[in-house]
Amino acid sequence: MEFILVRLVGIEDHENILDDQGKITGMIAMFKYLPDRDLIIGDHIEGKTNYTLELERGTHRISLTPPDDFTPKEMKIVLKDTTAISPMEVRFEKI
C-alpha cells in the first residue's frame, strides 16, 4: 500500500521580499492549512484532508467535496514509492 496526504491551503498573508536597499522585489505568499474537508477519490467519498491515507499503488483522481471553492478541480496522480512518514503530498488551493 502507498500513502497520500491531501491539503487544502489558503493564502493567509503576503510578505514582501526586499533587496539590500529595502526595495520590494517580490512577494512570498504565506499559506495555511485549512480545516478538514472530505475527499473524493475516483468516484467515492473517502477520507479527509490533513490525514495520511493508505491507497493502492497506481493511478488515482483526487478531488474535494463541495463547496466548489478550490483549484484545480481534480488532480490525477500516480501514487508510488511512499511511506507513512513521507506520503505523497497533494495540495488544492482555496479560491
Added chain:
Amino acid sequence: MKKYKPGWFLLLSLTISVFSFTGCARYLVNDPLENTSRTICHDFSLFDQTPDDDETFVILALSGGGTRAASLSYGVLKEMKNTPVPGSNKTLLNEVDIISTVSGGSFTGAYYALFGERIFWEFESRFLKRNIQKELALKVANPYNWIRLASPYFSRIDLAAELYDQTIFDSATFNTLAPKTKRPFLIINATNLYHGARFEFTGPQFWYLGSNLCSYPVSRAVAASSAFPFLLSPISLVNYPKPQGYEIPQRDRDALEDYWNNKRRYYAVYNNFIYAAPTAHKIHPYLHLMDGGLADNIGLRAIDDLYARGDIRAKINSGKIKRLLVIAVNAKTESRQNIDQKKSPPGLVTVGFKTATLSMDNYSFETVEMFKERLNQRIQHQRYLDDCQKLIDDHCRDKFQLSPLAGGHMKLYVAELTFDNIPEKPGDPDIKGRDYYSRLPTSFHLSDDQVDDLIKVGGWLLKNNPDFRKFIDQYHP
C-alpha cells in the same frame, strides 16, 4: 392408399413431443439492466449504517468442502451467537458485516444472510443432515429429467439449483438481500471458466454484464459456487448489450491505466472490464461459472479486494472502523491418503482428484498468509508513525506534528479456524483428535454424528483461537 399403424403414430408423436420438450428445457438466465439510473442491487457501498455499526467490523470467510465445510461454518455461527460483545447487549453474530463464501460454505452463509437466526432451528434438517447427493442422483435418474437433460441448454447443475431452490432457499432471490439495512452483506464466490478469475454474485459484478442481480435466485449462485468440476456442470450467465448512459466507475477506469504500476489492481478490473467494453456482448456473450474454490477456496480474496481497493478501504480511510476482525473458517482436510505407502504410482482418478484439489489447498494457505501480512503492514505503519513522532517530541524544539494516519490506531485481527489447530489429543470429551476431522470426505452427505461433531468443533475452534481471544480481551467499548 397406404395405412399407418397406430403404433407408428404414437412413436412419431412421442418423438416430436420429446424433441420439442427438450428444446424448451433451458437454464434460467439473468435479467438485463433496464436503465442506468436505477441504484445497483446488492451493493455494499449503498448499505446505510449508523457510524457506530462500523466501529466493530466483523467479516466471515467460509471455505469450500461440501457438507463438512457447511457444518463447520454453522458451528462457528452458533458459537458467535453465544458470544456476547463486551459492554453491550449484542452478540458477536449481530456484529457480522460481511460474509464471503465458497462452495459448501455458501450454503451456510446464504442461509444465514437470507433467514437470519432461523438458521439455528432449521438448517440442520433442511441441509446439513440430508443426503443431498442421493437426492441429486435421484433427480438425474428420473426419466422426466432425462428429457430435459437432453437439451444442450439444461444440465445437471440446473437440476441441483432447482433442488436447492425448492428445498433449501424457498425460491429467494437477491432482492431479499437488497434492503439497505440488512447486514451481513453476502458475497457468494464462483469461478469464471474463461479466465479462471473469481466471480462474485454482487450488484457491482453484474453491472459489468449489463445485468440486474435482483431477480436472480440465490440458489443458482450457491449452485455455481459449489459446482465441483466433473461432478457438476457450469452455471451460465448472459452478458448483455449495455443501456444508454452506461459507464464503469471512475475508480475502475483509473485502475485500467495501471498495467505497469500495479498489475494486481489492473487485472482485478480488467477481468471484469472485458465484459463491459462497448462491443463486449458480441465478443464475450456468455459466462460459464464453476466452483468458487477453483479461484479461491477460502473466500478471502473477495475480502482482500475490499480491503485493498474497495469499500472496506473507504471505511478505514474515513475513520469509521475501530477494530476489524476477520474469521476465516477453513475446512480443508489432510488429503494425503496413503499415496506414499504404495509402491505403484497412484491411478488416474487419484491423480485427477489431486490435481483438482492440491492447488486449492496450497493457494488457500498463501491467501491467508498474504492477508495476514497485509494487516500486519498496516500495524507496522501505525507503529512507525508513533515512533517517529516520539523521536521528534524528544529531540526537536519545534514540536512538529506528523499527519495522523486515517483510521488511527485501528486494531486488526485474523482468526483462521482450521482442523490443523486441533491437537491430536484435545483433552475435551466432546472434541475428537485432529485426524478424525481431517479424514472426513468432501461430499454432500455426512452421517448425523459426523455433522454434530463438526458443529461442536467449529465452536471449539473459535473459542480456542488465540487471535480471537485477543480480540475479545482487547475489546474496550
